Amino acid sequence: MYTEKVMDHFTNPRNVGEIENANGVGEVGNASCGDIMRIYLLVEDNIIKDIKFKTFGCGAAIATSSMVTEMVKGRTLAEALEVTNKAIAEALGGLPPVKMHCSNLAADALKRAIEDYQAGQAS
Amino acid sequence: MIELRKVYLDHSATTPVRPEVAELVREYMTRCFGNPSSVHSFGREAKAGLTKAREQAAGAIGAHTEEIIFTSGGTEADNLALRGAAYAYANKGKHLITSAVEHHAVLDTCKELEKEGYSLTVLPVDEYGLIRMNDLRRAITPETILISVMHVNNEVGTIEPIEEIGALAKERGILFHTDAVQSLGKIPIDVKKMNIDLLSASGHKIYGPKGTGFLYAKRGIKLHPLVFGGGQERKLRPGTENLPGIVGLGLAAALAVREMDMETARLQKLRDYMIKEILEKINDVQLNGHPDIRVSSNVNISFKYVEGESLLLSLDMKGIAASSGSACTSGSLDPSHVLTAMGICHEVAHGSVRMTLGHDNTEEDIKYVLEALPPIVDRLRAMSPLYQQNRKECAGCTLKK
Known part of the structure; x- marks a missing residue:
């Protein structure tokens, strides 16, 4: 049901973990629906220097989290904000239709983390 | 190979x-x-x-x-x-x-x-x-x-x-x-x-x-x-x-x-061995269903802080076929109606794995599963934001009691 790329990211997820001195953290989902994604950012000069994730969820949830970290690491915040859930799914070679809604939230988690960073800067 | x-x-x-x-x-x-x-x-x-x-x-x-x-x-x-x-x-x-x-x-x-x-x-x-x-x-x-x-x-x-x-x-x-x-x-x-x-x-x-x-x-x-x-x-x-x-x-x-009498006795032994070992070897797990008033073939365990489908995929990579009460395997957003009716909170229900034994299963099979399982659970827990967070257990969960 999953593409090879999804299984690769599920089996060998990139950038798993937490960033101790993160300056942006975003979380989406809830345990009752079965998916929680949390993304940690270290932003310097408007560039994502480091990004890590922790995810509770199915294969698709873990693979999309891993993929989004790979797609935006080293990018500017503006570039990162352009990444959509759809683009992440496409980068993974597609997701089963049923997963498109429930487990394809990584871009939302990233967006929340960037907003958290920006809120921290503004204060 | x-x-x-x-x-x-x-x-x-x-x-x-x-x-x-x-x-x-x-x-x-x-x-x-x-x-x-x-x-x-x-x-x-x-x-x-x-x-x-x-x-x-x-x-x-x-x-x-x-x-x-x-x-x-x-x-x-x-x-x-x-x-x-x-x-x-x-x-x-x-x-x-x-x-x-x-x-x-x-x-x-x-x-x-x-x-x-x-x-x-x-x-x-x-x-x-x-x-x-x-x-x-x-x-x-x-x-x-x-x-x-x-x-x-x-x-x-x-x-x-x-x-x-x-x-x-x-x-x-x-x-x-x-x-x-x-x-x-x-x-x-x-x-x-x-x-x-x-x-x-x-x-x-x-x-x-x-x-x-x-x-x-x-x-x-x-x-x-x-x-x-x-x-x-x-x-x-x-x-x-x-x-x-x-x-x-x-x-x-x-x-x-x-063959029922002999097979039931055999499976029950395997079942009890499997349940006992999992409960002893892995932290934060619970047996779903009754410990005794239970069919000889069924093992159903929730591994807290991990999601069932991830467990199934990982087990499958080890050649082990099981199923889950997680929503992700049912095509809906809700976990198993059976587990939720039993008052098991959603997050624990999502981490449930059902392993049902049969004719061809041997003690060696079970030993193989018991060896494969702990590292899989560890790996997924290391990825899970729910693990070791000192959160109140199932605080937001409404028990249907």
């Missing part, structure tokens, strides 16, 4: 057909291909096979042969029992009682009848998935015509008190249906002693072919057919019989019952 060990632990989903059963099925596809309704020798030979299968099916549950109606499986048997009886007895009353942990073949059929104007009581269950007899007693009204409670729960293996339910139903003059798809061949069934009026069974859960099953309907019980056509199966299930499937089902049922 070393071949990956394969361990099939999903026998409640389906089982392989036994070689002797497959051989018989083949025989009835090729050599004994006649139509049992035909007068000639081909037909008579086919009819003899049908009769024997009916004796075998009836013998497996202590029924008379004329009480067996062959169907396409458990789901059709459930539908025929519930709708067939509801329509036939509508003049007597229109209230039905079932339980919250039934298979969808029963639950959804009851809900459909509700839409058609019947009233429905869905009995809650306790933390182990057992209905309470008091709830059932209180639910009965003068309008009640049918009680449907499964024998063994397909997800957690809990054995419902069907003998008590049968006695109560008999005393109150109410029909009692039980879905015995998960118990046939695993627990002795005597429909007379247990006062069962209607019972559904399936072939492919007992090493028989898929697309086969039967409904037992006690003598004298009226059923309204759901399909119309020829006179087969006492007009309750018209259409030329699936004879290859039926003879396969008959033989599979006979063999399952014959």
